[in-house]
Amino acid sequence: MKNIFFIAVLIFIAPFVLTTGIFAQLPHFLIPPAEFKAFDTPNDAGETVSLTWPASPSDAPDVFYVVYIDKNKNGAFEKEAIRFKSNTCYRTGVPEIYGHKKSNENYHYVQIFPRKVFNAETIDTGQVYYFKLAMVSEDSKIVLDTVASARARGNWLHTKKANNFLIMITLSAIILYFIVHARRNPNLSLRKISGLDAVDEALGRATEMGKPVLFVHGLTGMGSISTIAAISILGRIARKIADYDANLKVVNNDPIVMSVSQEVVKESYLEAGRPDAYNPDNVFLVASEQFPYVAAVGGIMTRERPAANFFVGYFYAEALILAETGASTGAIQIAGTDAYTQLPFFITTCDYTLIGEELYAASAYLSREPMLMGTLRAQDVGKGILIIILILGTLLASFGLTFVTHLFEAF
Missing domain, CATH: 2.60.40.10 (Immunoglobulins)
Known part of the structure; x- marks a missing residue:
């Protein structure tokens, strides 16, 4: 009986003894x-x-x-x-x-x-x-x-990156398939982009009115993907300008972009069989600073009153000033940018706006070249596959099955 009482007392006082720090040392x-x-x-x-x-x-x-x-x-x-x-x-x-x-x-x-x-x-x-x-x-x-x-030994292959390798092979196979398909089927259908369909209308209006077409680059250099896309679009527009015998003016704020633009426009006139119509003075450097550039371009708009304005590239705070000035002259305005902060201003003041990736698709849309068409179509298919995987992964994760989420980890 005494043992039971002693054990009960120990059980009772043990928590107090441990928490009061008696055995802390x-x-x-x-x-x-x-x-x-x-x-x-x-x-x-x-x-x-x-x-x-x-x-x-x-x-x-x-x-x-x-x-x-x-x-x-x-x-x-x-x-x-x-x-x-x-x-x-x-x-x-x-x-x-x-x-x-x-x-x-x-x-x-x-x-x-x-x-x-x-x-x-x-x-x-x-x-x-x-x-x-x-x-x-x-x-x-x-x-x-x-x-x-x-x-410690080095390894030739990173086996955990096999998922990345398989994804790359799959997307590459899809791209090659659609390039071949586009060569066999030149009329490969693409989603309609109103801003690009209106290019011919804008250039035709400028030709009929005898007024110039103004192409305005963004403020980024040749290292920007939006500038590369803008140069590609410029080449397509210049080719049509040469066919229509219209006047094209290209304003730049970067000397390297200006040099590339001159070569692209010159090449477009050569392709059209009209090298004599090319005037290098129409592709010129306006200013290297942001707002002097805007002031100069605004002056060109108000003095020469071009019939069509193209704002293509990456823009900053100058976007609204340029677009409002062009709208006040009554020109048809087509803008394209991946600067999401400036899209609201272009949508408000321009007749047509290429939003985000539509800027990158414009070159294929205008040229209809099989290589570009096939690549563009393959990218859309790839995005569709990823959307399906996202939906499937969401549904499986809702039921506690998360293995799909680990298939795309880049270790």
Whole structure:
């Protein structure tokens, strides 16, 4: 009876004793991990060695893991490779190696860069490294007897990037198929883009009125994809201008863009068989600064009153000023940009606006070249496939099946 009473008292007072800090000064009782393994890190250039071990019941914020490294199995293991809190660094941080298993939360994982640890020493290629693991707290330390070893080797292939490779092969096959299909079927259908259908109307109006056509570049250089798209559109417009015997003026704020534009327009006149009609003075540099450029272009609009204005490229705060000035002269205005912050201004003040990717599709739409047509059609099919996968993945994820989300991870 006395034993039962004594046990009951211990059970009753134990929580109070532990929480009041009576045993706070006692040393930690550290339980070492059951195993400790080292292996060459897969899919790398041979710079790292991976270490893993199961979590210990003693893991806590004030307990640290310390990994010691040596080049000899019977060495002193005095060089510290890494030290970290025992409640961090888990396998969940490297899904490219261990996947997305729930059990990864119960295993620690670290990568060691041996050459960085032995920074001042010469290390032979193929050196085997030996590791020991220790648990350390403020007042306790325990070192595992296990000695893990591994050699860092480079890998020729990154197997976890196989998904990226398969996606690339699939999209490339689709593109090649539609290019061949476009060559066999020149009348390949594309979605109607009103702004591009109106190009002939705008150029025809300028020809009938005997007024020039003004092509305005954006403010970015040749390194911008929107400028490259604008140059391509300029070539198509210049070819039609040459056929119609109209007058084309191209304004620029970048000397490199101006040089490229001159060559493109010249080539278009040559293709049309009218090299004598090309005037290099019609493709000119206006100003290199933003608002002087806008003021100069606005002056050209008000003085020469072109019948058609094309604003194509990447624009900033000058977009509304240019478009409003052109609208006040009564010109047909067609704009195209991927600057989403300026699209509202162009949509409001221009007759037609190419929105976002329509700017990139314009070259294929106007030229009807099989290479461009096939590529454009393949991109649309690729986007359709991705939309279907997104919808399917959303539905599966709603039921707790998330494996689809991991198929497109770029490790």
